[in-house]
Amino acid sequence: MNKSKGKSRITTFLGPVESLESYVRAEWWREIFNANYLRTDGDVVDDNEITSKETESFISLMDISKDDIILDLCCGQGRHSVELAARGFKNLYGLDRSHYLINRAKKQSAKDGYSINFREGDARKLSYSTDTFDCIIIPGNSFGYFESCDDDKKVLLEVFRTLKPGGKLLLDVSDGDYLKENFTPRSWEWIDRNYFVCRERSLSSDNERLVTREVITHVSKGVIADQFYAERLYNPEMISSMLKECGFKNIRIHEPIITESQRMQDLGMMARRLIITSSVEKEWSPKKKQANKKRSVIVIMGDPELEDKVKPLCKFDDDDFKTISQLKDALSGLKNYKFTYVNSHKNLMSYLIKNKNRFEFALNLCDEGFSNDPKKELHIPALLEMLDIEYSGGNPQCLAYCYDKSLVRGIAKELDIPVPKAFMINPEDSSFIEFPIQFPIIVKPNFGDSGVGITKESICSDVNELQDAILNVRRISGAEKPILVEEFLNGKDISVGIIGNLPDEYIVLPVIEEDYSALPEDLPKVCGYEAKWDPESPYWNLKSIKADLPEDVLRFLTASCIRLYARLGCRDYARFDWRLDKNGTPRLLEANPNPGWCWDGHLAKMAGFAGMDYQDMLESIMISTEKRIFPDNEEIESKETPEMNPVTNLFPEELSL
Template identity: 45%
Template sequence: MNGNYKDKDKPRSKQNGLKPKKQLGQISNLEEYIKSHSSQIKISPFLISNEVEKQEIKDIIKKEVDKFLEVLKPNYNARILDLISSHGEYSLELAKRGFENVEGLDRSSILVQKAKTNAEKEGIKVKYREGTPRKLSYPNNSFDIVLLVGNVFGFFDTTLDALNVLKETFRILIPKGKILIDIIDSEYEKKNIIPYYWQWLDKKHFILRETNLSLDGESLIIREILSHIEKGVLSDSFFSIRLYSKELMLNLLKEVGFKNIEIVDYSIDIKSKITNFQIGEKHILFTGFAEKELEERRVRVKKEQRNVVVILGDPTKRDPLKPNNIFDEDDFRAIDKLKESLKDIKGYNFIYINNHANLIKDIEKLKDKVDYVLNFCDEGYYNDPTKELHIPALLEMLGINYTGASPQSLAHSYDKSLVRGVAREMGIPVPDAFLIKPGETIFELPFPFPVIVKPNFGDSSFGITQKNVSYNLENLINAIRDLRDLFGYDKPILIEEFLTGKELSIGVIGNPPKYPYKLLPIAELDYSSVPDDLPKICGYEAKWLPKSPYGKIKFVRANIPVEMERDLLEWSIKLFERLDCRDYSRFDFRLNSEGYPKLLEVNPNPGWHFDGFLAEIARIDNIDYKTLIEYILKSTEIRLGLLSSDLF
């Protein structure tokens, strides 16, 4: 799949609530199409990979950094924060020049991931994290220098937003710490607006840009239309860049408390009409000192060890989801691997509970002796999968902190139809589907075969095998009958369109958007080992029966368009927050035959096994099993306030 996967000529499913995008012609007032400054910023998958432009931007950034260093004269051991770091161009350039303590923060998970990738490619050690500049997670007095460069001030919605960012910047600077702000020259821009121009990007792509001044004269309104000579319009985007006068910036800095403010005008020689709208020819630098007293830092006495209770399934009791309904050799090996990994994590004392007959009494005895519970009991209370939420509910009632999702989150995610409804309400596409209610024997199939038949309630793919994929009415009736025989006639059944494209998973470790988090690489299920005559599904056979034709399915790094990657990550973060997931989760999507992704499932407490899907996806990014478990522990501790938020 090449170019923009969102082909605007293709209609979207009405059931998903998505309509085809209307093609816009000439527009007299661009401002009518701007909702807010920041919410309209989009990342074009083509523009960020245009090598010609990339090189020119790199050359310009080198010249800008020359100017920044000339003005700041920083020490090489200075702690520097590149606030709103975008792709990391400025922080990487500083690190290349020998500055060892450089960090970057951006509000976009896509840009943070891009910056991390750029740093890894160049072998440069720079830490990047996601966060909001309006409420920074750093402690007071954390940095010697904070940079707000690349005209990032232009993307704040209001002057009040800008003021709040400056207050947060002042807070995290040490006394006499320096701020440096780089903005485009507003007066120059107003006088030199080019209403229209177009530019070839390569032999097949060209861009048309329109620029207006807003009615209040405080913003540039920009429209960019990216086109392909054969495919036509690929994207039609609107941006708003706020303009700041010298007087306004000076007043804002003074109001926050910055002293010794200096203003420096400088110019950039731009060879072409570069498509990166953050770079103008005339710039203004503002520098100032944070005039404040040094606060006495509270010194926390670090506990030598954390006492953590690990709750697991009960191996002495029947488990209806496992083959033969018992814990087998693979289960005990997984438990041993977990204990080995936990033993290697320093600073912890782990206490294991797996006897569910005495579970409540055992937890009550330890209540005042533990920091929190590592809830790895995905089997459920008494190994009953419908009672997975009972464990966190019990811990809630006893006032004991724990890892993972809340009872409400687990209850919601157990209901596939409910999750579909939440996703559709949020504008996240889901497969076409309908629900067969208990007792219903007559129904109408509102979409064509093939379809897949699923129990509406449940996880671990229990009840889902190759026989659930139906290509005709006889298959469908048989699959419904088999599910009712397995689960009972009092349970609803979900009939979904069977998606045949790539199957993708995204792992999230941490607690977005409030706390630091890590996005594992988007992974694709490799079905190449499955015989051609079998449906490509990851059901019960793939997860529990290694000797079946599905036993060799594995995850590989996904190869998908940048724009699709951005959408999947954005949807996953939104679902994480909306469904109250915590500490670690996995989100599964699949492409339809036309290449559009749709949500399959939300897994708020995905399997913790060393050979489970989450661990397999983590290994794609060279994260071993022990480190993955440690990330989950640390994410929980940050959420609970037991650990500072400096992790990923």
């Protein structure tokens, strides 16, 4: 166990192990293709001369023209795509599962002045239309990573679907028979003057995969990675049989690539590779008729006729009705949708049962909760699911998770994402003389959102203030509810927004921070209930500005939010709130699925910094929802948005600050 001083991430390093195979994770490929990968394999994958020779060979074998539409599938950092662009090829696409490598590909192609459409995605479910490409290449031994052969077949079936009739496939895969007889069980080599890598290999128990362990070490920092992976070993007969099974014709096995690198040390899986080409013989898929009909959408909102204890006067006021009016004005400008609004909760169930066939999905904007009860926010999607009605935003489980701040903290810690030090106060607790964190601290309800229970009095400097804050939270939230006590971080107060859905149809909006410069010095810097609901408070005038953060912090925030988005099951849009500690390390405060959709809310402010107006933001949420619900509908128009914050892959070195 190694714990770096000043860092929150703990990374486990192992000694000798009996079975390498038992340490391989099912989806090892999600975390391994990062900066360390470019170090250990850079003698091949970062060698321009090797890439140039391979690309020249591919062009010759495929007999492709510069006007052909080409997909570089599992493209890594895009080395073959960039080389093709340098040779005058115009219609280039690249897809890879690694955030980090796709980001590298985008930066490199932009630096070289090429227009290549790189995106992140899963090769088993391509986000391209049927009959799109003239040629698809899967280069650089990027086939055979999945645990099951069935997943490899899914990749080939997607290639078949997205190739045009007569389209061609080139597959570059390790020579399995050669590796079974010639793999090196143990090796080590210098990567450069500071890094060296030790490798250990063995065949899997079924003799079908080569299992590798890599221990990467820095001369002064020590071990920085200890990772295990396994790649399937295909021979010509196996790969030909699989291609035939997936419908490919004209299968040819060409002369293998014998790799030579400048280091000429351990080439591993790249030492000898099979090159297989094949083509697609099929009919063009029938063109779908353009649908002129607008989608009918029901918008579910809070009930203005009912009491709402979150609001200052316990009822909807002029600001609320202005917000609703702004929403309706913005949605009325979306040409592809027809909206019906419903806000009577007493009749909601009967209305939905009676009219469910009149609309195609629901836009769930009822963040007040059923009957304006925040505890019942999940009841709306639960009702929609019982009635088999598709809807926007988080499902009941996601909303339940994120309503519980302590639970979100636990999930974040499980993902090695930093959170403030904290402890819980249960309803039966009455003595607070000893507790595990130092003042100042912040006291907040464990359940809830919208800043309820968080005011300037929530920040405590001593035990007496703590006692008063606890009584105040119990008065607001109820004596039977647990209370979360966290260390109060005085660094930048920041938020990260995401619109879309993983793995590849999403954008990360520009990070914002709260501007406390106009706040009187004697008031604590906290964006709580007063900032959101009290126009007479000095907090009411707080502004959000684009965050000024170092690039490594932005990368860390982006990667962490994507992991949380996936783990919590967020859909379509979400917001994550963070605070920097005294060392500048971001620590997660809250996760907000279905965050505030209002015209002047945090999500709208982030969208504004991305060049999107309020209507653009709402349309992006609608399109994300529509693509998720109707994944096979190729007529959904994507919303063009500016390039967002760079996204990085999720791996120890990048996640540590």
